[in-house]
Amino acid sequence: MKIGTIIKKRNKVRGFNRDQEPGEKGEEQSQFFLWRKWGAYPFSLCCRGVFILLILTGITSPVASENWLRGSILPSAGLSPKTIFCLPAGIAPYFGQLRETKEEPGSIRDESWMGIYIKNQKVGYAHRYRRLVSWKGSEYEEHFSESIIKVSRLGGTPLNIETRQSAFYNKEGQLKRLLVETTMSGDKIQLEAVVEPQKIIFYLGGQKIKEIPWEKEFYAEIPVKKLLAEGKIQPGFSQDFLIIDPLSYSLKISRFEVLGWEEVLILGRKKTLWHTRTKVETIIPVTVDDWLDEEGRVWKSINQSAFLTMTSLRQSREEALRPVASGFELAYSSLIRANIVLANPHQVTQVRFRLSGVPLEKLLAFPFDDDSQQLMKVGQDFVVIQTNSLVFDERRALILPITDEEVKEFLQPTTFCQADDPEIQRVAHQIVGSEQNAWRAAKKIARWVNQSMTPNYDVGFATAKEVIRNRQGDCSEHTVLMVALCRAVGLPARAAVGIMSSGGVFAYHMWPEVYVGRWVNLDPKWLVVAGPEEELVTDATHLKFGRSRLDEDLFQEMAQSVAEIIGQLKLEIIDYHSDPARQPWVKVNEHLVN
Template sequence: MKWFLIIISIVIVVLLSINITLRKNPQLGSIAIPDSEEWMGVYLKGKKIGYSYSAIKGVAAGYEIENRIKWDLFVMGARQTISAFVEAHTDSNFVLKDFYLDFQSPGDKKKVKGEFAGQRFHLELYANGEWRREERSVSEPPVLPDALEKILVNKGLKPGQKFSLSFFDPITQAVQKVEGEVVGLRPTTFQGKEVYATRIDLTVAGMPTSVWLDSTDEVIKHETSYGMVMIREDRAQALSEINPEEALDLIFLFRVKSDSVIDNPREISHLIVEMQNLDTEDLDLSDDVQRLVSRDPLILELDTRTILLDKSVLIPVKGGEDALKATIYIQCDAPAIISQAKQIAGDEGSAVIVAKRLVEWVYDNLEKKATASLPSATGVLRDRAGDCNEHAVLLAALGRAVGIPTKIYVGLVNLGDAFYYHAWNGMYLGRWVPVDATYGQFPADATHIKLKEGNIEEQVKVLKVVDRLKIKVKKFE
């Protein structure tokens, strides 16, 4: 699974698009701040991976905000350069009026435009040569975070005071909850020296994050629980070259080592594991194959031997209708997707047989390669390449196009001596059946431990387990 994309999403969320809602719901009032710019170096486990740039400029009746990031990441030994540009306009209270996002990575370019009018949100995504439009509702217009610290200082928040936040992410187009607390002056390291700075603790999608402010209330550092740090630097420092010899491969960096080696994991049909340091809130740990045996200790049992495939279930399948809808990234209503799905299904009416054909087709027709992209089904169908996310998003679209409810699952899969973050699918065939087009498995083996299901906005909730989770294998066969 492209875990770094979720990391990128969270960081962009924190930097670009936080909607402030202080407890007791005070009015923000007009906030006047001078034009400014900020450069930050981005580091992972002490190794530099890129930079972030932010600028705020006063314009008529509000502000213009510009953000840029550029990161060099290594995935399975391949260097992947990712860049994002955001331009946004707000009113004088930093309430967002519109934004434009340009995201680029090897083999992938996407543009997103958004405009807010009251509680209505107009969204457009450009990918694969066409614009796709949606309209959504929001509880209140979002406020950008570039003035987050100014807003908090303006409200006179004191040490120990708590506040709640919700943020809008332009990449996932989702609203997530954040809780925060002003900790107060604490020692920290900045530019090689110990300094005292004001620490504000945030919990973003269940993941602890800290923001540090200097005596002038300017950000000097962002820290996450999994070792990503953003440090204020001058322009030359922030833009300095990355040393490839120091690079960390993200796939291996965030793997979960196992206490047992599982030989031939693709053949395992029964698995019992103890999950340690796992916060279960807002995760999806139980389904027709995966069972939560106990909470203390947290034991999961996965048993694919219980799967009975009923070939009499016909398409369109009744039940699971929410997993039939088109989304911005799962374009099951696109003509190219519908045409390909019908070609694969042929005249067959059995959902089980058609589902198996779809899994096999995706497995056979997609080149297996690590890609730093935000995959959309139409783009994957065109490019015919990618890793697990590409396989999962295309299978979801093809399944939905022929009337088989299909979800995206995210979690972990065993590769012998460790578990790796991964994406696969669940298809509703009278019951939910896990399948994995990356490995051509119908059904998927029992080492697929699901943590969350849903679209990309749900997948980010798994980030809280990164660099914390430990797995103890109790039994496998």
């Protein structure tokens, strides 16, 4: 999983290496449309892309591209393929093709360019415009925004994160469709929201995810120009707006306020501008400060989240597009340093953590429903949690297939975990053979995944169907493949999201849990053997924030697990216990299925 950045950069071969320290056109307005709906620069566009990198690093194309988008509105001219939402070859738009109108002069309006900076280092640019397009004899206005930034992870090859958003409004100025696409290393997250009478339908990769009702007016962004036209942009003005959030498939309240006029220095030029602030309570809270002129044009924007601050400055097209020499080193903002460096984390059998720095209710929402993680104490602004590396007695394991009603949902194939895929079924049954003991079967699968996967840290979040073909990836690919193989043989499995110790720090990580009579951690990326019988265990540095079924809610589940934690969590190790006899499992079994 890409959020475990320190892990993937320290281990490009199988086995362990966890004890090393890390290295440190046109200004005219359309009279046909209610142009006052046109809002400020989408406040979370840049942060959305970076956050996705830290959390998921992209949900891969097989899910996101198959039948994308069903009924999408597509422009046929005026932009290169790199700046529009595309259908895969051979798939025609269900609602037909949307075309630009012949309105003169020019179809692109209110175009602007901005340079994006992190800690005074330019990392990319943002671009936006609006234009008229037609579809089935009716005209719509597209509000397009994109940001492209370059970042690095622990000195690795710089990565471009491209986030694009198109909002389509009808003649009455009502939002009808919102498309969002984030691309990194060729892997994409593609989200769509379709507005119908009294309901909004959300899609992920063309597959329907959720449907919610709506009654009150909502927007794709704060309607700054509408407020300007109404004379409301005055010092002290504040108002709550409903903003559509395709990441959480919901409508979220955003608080907008006007702080007053300010003199701002922008690239050596002084300008007197309105200072506004928007507080967005979405999956990850974001505060956006904008400085805009009397026409609503944004000249400066600061996006602040718990883990990162980005500044955008209005520039010419040429200046904004000037190549970025190197990517900003982003990975270190997601690492957590403890007061004690664990030299051999694979030997750790028990840890007592004191956690603080984030809201108490967030810490209390961690999973405490099994003996591997226990809540020991709750203070005013901290908790003490104990993690345990447990040795499971295989004599207590259930017999396959497991059909218990309470774990039935963890046997089902899902969007990302296609346990019913013929190749996954074939490989799973070949690995397990005639074994009916659930724990012994789980260990067989874990060993096979450990030995069959080739580390590839540029892979986005691939589905099990893709991983079984290419057998490459990081902890997220190890997890999704193992969960699918387990489910294919009637063994309930799910994903845990949290952190683990590596390289002297704690890094974000994903690993499987299997149900063999009770839920047990079994991390195929970091297999450890304990005792003379070489029983497989998962070390106690694994600390869970949440879980996922690896279904269509995957992105939201994982984002919610780490929201408000990245860059904020303070971790103190009170004490810990180790077993020097525990060793990494690195032996290659000749009888493993290829």
